[in-house]
Amino acid sequence: MFHLQSLELLHWDYCQRLTLPLDGAIITVAGPNGSGKTTLLDAMRTLLGLDCSGGRNYKTYARHANADSAWLRATVDNRPRNRQSSNRPFARCLLYSDVVTLVCRIDRNGGDWTRRYIMVEGDVSIEQLIERNDKDWLGIDNWRKRLEGAGLSRAIAKVLALEQGQTDRLCEYNPKELLRLVFDVFGDQEVLDRYDEARNHQRQLSLEVEAAERELSHGKAQRAELDSRVNLFRQYELKCQERETLATEVVPVLASHESRKALASKLRALHNQRLQSAEDRRQHAQVKADLLQRLQDQTHAAARVEELEAQVRTARQLQEDAREAERPVEALVKRADELQGLAVVEGDGEKLTLRIAELSEHKQKLSTQWQRLQDQRDDAQRAYDALKGQRQAPPPPDVQRFRRVLDDAGIAHHLIADIIEITDEKWRAAAEGVLRGSRWVVVLDKATQEAQAMALAERERFRHYIVADAEEAPAKPVSDSLLAVLKFSAPAPRWLLRQLASIRRVPSTEAGVKLGGEWITPDAYHRDNRGGRSVWVDPGQHQFGAAAIAGRRQSIEARLTQLDEEMTRLVRDQAFFDRQLQDARKSAEGHTAAAELLQHAATFEEARRQLPSLKHARAEAGERWQRAETQLKHAVIAQTNAQHAYHQTQDKLRHLEERSAVFDREWLQRLDDLQGQAEMSRVVRQQFPARWRSPAHLANLLNHYRNATQATFRAEAVERELNEGSWETDGTVVEQLTLMNANVMRQEDELNQRKASNEAASIAVANARDRYTDVLRATVKRYRKNIIELGHLAGVEVNAELPHLEGDDTVLRQAELRVAFNFDGKGSIGLNDGEASGGQQVIKSLILLVGLMKDDESTGGFVFIDEPFAHLDVRNIQLVGHFLRSTRAQYVLTTPITHNVEVFEPADVTLVTAKKPKGARWAPPIGVLQRRVPTEFTP
Incomplete structure (x- = not known):
């Protein structure tokens, strides 16, 4: 450098x-x-x-x-x-x-x-x-x-680029990084290049092998896809063939067979109906005879009623005559008793005065009682008049007022009393008693208005329930439940429906105790989980249905009759005490009752003698009248039953005649229709090939498809599968599969060739790796020698642990150069x-x-x-x-x-x-x- x-x-x-x-x-x-x-x-x-x-x-x-x-x-x-x-x-x-x-x-x-x-x-x-x-x-x-x-x-x-304060950066390298740095500096670049070239070549061949394998896999996948498409195409052909067979052969043959079978069955049924019609004709003659007998019974019953009505009129007249004869004699006896009572106190002025005061007071009491009864009669008469023209009993004033409040607020609703009709009058008392506490419950049409309705009820202090959770009554309730005798025209509260459905109707308390649970009798004795009690309601308080109006009217009429009788009795008593008061006042004025008794003594005595005989005669006349009335009642019932039996027999005869006429007409029409169908079936069957009509072929079809309906279902299923399924309709996929098989074979050959080349490249890489490993060992030894010599110059003992190098890329990548330093003999320290x-x-x-x-x-x-x-x-x-x-x-x-x-x-x-x-x-x-x-x- x-x-x-x-x-x-x-x-x-x-x-x-x-x-x-x-x-x-x-x-x-x-x-x-x-x-x-x-x-x-x-x-x-x-x-x-x-x-x-x-x-x-x-x-x-x-x-x-x-x-x-x-x-x-x-x-x-x-x-x-x-x-x-x-x-x-x-x-x-x-x-x-x-x-x-x-x-x-x-x-x-x-x-x-x-x-x-x-x-x-x-x-x-x-x-x-x-x-x-x-x-x-x-x-x-x-x-x-x-x-x-x-x-x-x-x-x-990298070393020259060390920044300020990082002089000791090299000693911060880990052993693997240090070994890589040493080889980068000292290594033989040509050896490294050859090793990298061989490794890259082998890696490229490996990639080519992988690519060839992927291409082969892709080809096999395409072949599998084509194979699947060929299978789908063949299945599609089979489905099309099956659809055609079903449409042209199976369904028509089975339909023809079933139609002929059904025609035969209908003809046998038609013959059986003809045989049954003979029985109907015999029954028709018997009904005619019964009708004649019922007519005679009706005539006899009418004659008996007329006879008894005459007897009743005669007995009533005799009773009225006896009463008319008894009435004046009874008045004379009462007058004699009044005068005798007054004669007792005539001699004593104090007693007479007390007697006058008692009679005046008693008269005043009778007047007060009469006025009270008159007020009660006026109330009952107003209630009776209020029911005229009404189909349902009106609700109380507070309920009417709250309904007007809801209507003004636009809240749709109905009352329980408006929607229930009792279908069996036998159980009216029971139903009225159970529903009495729920008759004015308000049911909302819209549950969303519940809060608004309850706010209005709170303001008006409405004491009855507001219900938004309502549902329609079940169409078929339990037959012996109380709900079964009720008819609902609108939704009702769910809790009320459950309550009514849980109450069983029993004929008596004994039957209810044996049954257990919750029950009620026709006389409104109710038993629940708390015990038993009577919930009977006076008919005048009945509310549900049009029959409740009639019940109320009858109750009010009975009340009016009772009040009239009591008022008549009070009038008679008033007249009696009024006469006694007048007599007492006359006695006080000097007129004596004893003188009048003496004057009319013979008359009063005759009256006392005749009165028992007249009462006895009136009682006997009354008994004869009652017996005649009872006999008349039974005769009327018998006449009504005879008329009812006659009309029933007449209706039965008319029904038999109409049914016989309809039967004859329909039987001839069905016979013509079946004969036409049979002829058409023969024509259709003749159009089928002989093989299709053979018993063996037909048995095979029936064994496979059961009937024409199942065959039709199968045809629809096949058609649906063809329309909705994913099918291959291109017939060229068979050729494509043949070509793809050849292509896959070619790719397998190419892959084998590439694998052979890759194996040769692996050998070359191994040779280059050995050379690289030799150079790496020499480089590490050289660097180890250098740092040991430099350590001597610096007065530091340096030791370097040579890495374990083998002909394996993984081992070479993980190789490390561990260096230790010993300063002043204080022990070895690492990097x-x-x-x-x-x-x-x-x-x-x-x-x-x-x-x-x-x-x-x-x-x-x-x-x-x-x-x-x-x-x-x-x-x-x-x-x-x-x-x-x-x-x-x-x-x-x-x-x-x-x-x-x-x-x-x-x-x-x-x-x-x-x-x-x-x-x-x-x-x-x-x-x-x-x-x-x-x-x-x-x-």
Whole structure:
């Protein structure tokens, strides 16, 4: 590798133009922080095609000069590496002079900067190079390749690019990275190239084999796909053939067979119906005889009713006559009793006065009772009048008022009382009792209006439920449930439907106890999980259905009759006490009851004698009337039953006659129709081929398809599969499969050939790997010898563990170079185990670094080290300096001027930098200190 001899800077950063000597073994660049030491090293790095430090680049330095171009020029040593050899560093570049000039030209190109390089023989100035043609200048890639040919390998370039404070970077490499770096520097490039070429060739063949395998796999996949398509095509052909067979043969033959079979069955059924019609005719004669008998029974029952009606009229008249005869006699007896009661108190004025007061008070009580009954009758009459023209009992006032509120708010609803009809009057009492508490429940048509309706109910204090969760009643409830006798015209609350469905209807409490669970009797005795109780409701309070109106009317009518009877009795009592009061008042005026009794004694006595006989006669007449009424009632029932039986028999006869007429008409029509179908079936069957009509073929079809319906289903399934399935309809796929089979065979042959070539390439790679392994072993041994010798120079015991190398790429990739150092006999330490001091780290890195440049045949190489003495004490500085002098490499070191003066002790040339004064365009010139008796430096 070459050495630097001089460096010239023109318009680099804040340097106007200066030339620096670098013809020493150790060049120290000293100056305060920020004075341009790193700038000088970055100039050398840029000239050598390396990256600047600290993230800076050449464009930054070129802009600072504020010029159109910047130049970096260096002269380097191109003498042979040793006296026994004529191999010059730049011989590959066809440069054979002892001195070679390296130049970097940086030009402004619009708003950006570009750099170009050139190397020439001899010491050529910048002014001479300005005239060189553009084609002589090189780009960065070609420049790096030429310097690499001169010994500046990529590994050394990495070392030269170490930044400030990172002198010990090499000792931070792991053993695997260190081994790779050593081989990059020392390894035989031709061997490495041949190994890489053989490996790349083998890898390319492997890729070709893999590609051929993929191509073969793809071909096989295509063949499998074509094979699948051929199978689909053949299945498609079979499906089409089956569809045609089903449509033209199977379905028509089976349909014809089934139609003929059905015709035969219909003809037999028609014959059986004809036989049954004879039975109907015999039944018709019997019904006619029954009708005649029912007519006679009806006539006899009507005559009996007329006879009994006459007897009832006669008995009623006799009873009325007896009552008319009894009434005046009864009045005389009552008058005699009244006078006798008054005669008792006539002689005593005090008793008479008390008697008058009692009679007046009693009369007043009767008047009050009569008025109360009159008010009750008026209320009952108004209730009765309110039911006229009504189909349903009206709701209470509070319910009517709340319904108007809901209607005004636009909330659709209905009441439970509006939607339930009781279909069996036997169970009305039970249904009315269970539903009494739910009759005014409001059911909303829209569940979304529940909140609004409940807000209105809260405001109106409506005491009944508002329900939004409603559903239709089941179409077929449990037959013995209470729900079965109810008919709903609108949705009802779900809980009410469940309750009604759970209640069983039983005939008696005994049956209910045996059944268990929840039940109810016709008399409204209800048993639930809490126990049993009666829920009977007065008929006048019935609510559900039109029958509830009739029940209410009957209840009110009975109440009106009862009130009328009570009021009549009170009127009679009032008249009785009124007469007694008048008699008492007359007695007080002097008229005596005793005188009247004496005057009419004979009349009163006759009346008392006749009254029992008259009462007995009236009672007997009444009994005869009641017996006649009872007999008449039974006769009317018998007449009604006879009429009903007559009408039933008449309807039965009419039904039989109509059915017989319809049967005869329909039977003839069906017979004609079946005969026509049979003729058509024979024609259709004759059109089938003889083989299709054979019993064996028909049996085979029936065994396979069962019937025409199944065959039709199969035909529809086949048609659906053909329409909806993914089929191959292209018949050329059979030829494509044949061609693909041939193509796959050809690909298999090619793959076998490529595998044979790959096997031969693997052998060549193994041979090249063996050669590479031999060179690697020699290189490691050489580097181990170098670092051990450098360790002796530095007073450090260095040991290197040779890696285990075998003819295997995996082993070679995992090979490591483990190096251990022993300072002052204190024990062995590794590359970067954290046990070395700062000076020891520097010495370790320098040993590893200089070992890369040490060559038994020639000297050479240079290193940029930015502040190697940072954080070192005097002793470590002396150790590092001694080590640097003991090697034959060229070093460019930087150090701040505040450092220990020992840092200048090993330097042959010291370059002193200074900070650019504020306001000045250019930095001060760099001072040069050179030893009077320079250290011998023989490149």
